[in-house]
Each structure stands twice: as C-alpha cells, then as structure tokens.
Amino acid sequence: MAEDGPQVTALIASCPPLDTNSAYCNLLQCTDFAATCVVAEREGHIRGWISAYRPPSAPDRLFVWQVAVHPDARGTGLGGRMLDALIERPAAIGAQWLTTTVTADNRASWALFEGFARRRGLDLSKAERFTRDAHFAGGHATEWQASIGPLPAAKIARHEPHDPETSPS
16 A cells, blocks of 8 residues: 555565665555555554566566564564465466575575575575676675465455455565
8 A cells, every 4th residue: 555655665674674665665665566565554654665566577486585573573473474474375376486596604694595485395495696796886785586386276365355364565
C-alpha cells in the first residue's frame, strides 16, 4: 500500500548495511510490486519488510531485493517467516528458484537464506554476480548471488491485509 512507503523507508534506514533507496523507489515497491513484497506489522508499526520481484528475463525466479527487520524484532525468526510467506503468495506461482545477492561479510543475511534453504530441504548455491571492480568501480563489495531451490509448487495461503506476519505491502 502506498501508505506503507514512509515507514518502509524509515525501516530500511534503521537497518545498515542495507542500501537506502529513494523514498520514491520504496513507494513504487509498495504499490507496483506489492504482490511480491511483504510487510510485517506490530501495533501499527512496520517491523519487517521484504522487497522482491520476478525478473522479466528470468520469470522462473523470485528475486529478493531487500530484507529489513527492525532492531526490536531481530532474533525472533521474523525474516524467515516473511520469506515463507513470500513463496506462498499467488505471485510466486511458477517460480522455481528464490534468488538474492549478498556481500560475503553479511553474516545475518547468509544465516537467513541458509536457514530458509535448510528448513525446506532445498539446495543453496553461490556465485559471484556483481564484482567490486567490474561492476562497482571499487566502491562496493562483490555481491554474491544465492540461488535456492528448486522450490516446490506453491500452496497458496490466504492473507488478510496487514496481518502481523505476512501482509502484502
């Protein structure tokens, strides 16, 4: 929902080392990509966010752009529950792989995606996708792509708007 945009922007800003996208970018994710984004809310405040999309050049993939969990909600398994909710969505039907990119030193993200793969009995492979020198002109660490799958056929769950654990944005 468009109304989620400002809270999503503030949440991402509170979660270094995540890149802080423009407020407009986050607003577009909350509206145009709502079917593949997840909001976790508690007492009217967004505590978790996943932005994801189906790349037009690889529709068999569901690419997770960002996972943000508010500092107050870390250590509760919220990130994993949001990933679980994401792949249960109608927008995930037909996706065979969950992919993302993570820098080598981002231990929390690797733990999240490795745990997701382990819980579901899925394979996780890693490969360089965007390198420090070739793609970031030395200004950002290499981004490694994690590919998890193959995903099982989706079991679609019903989601109520702003369910504390699984709401679409």
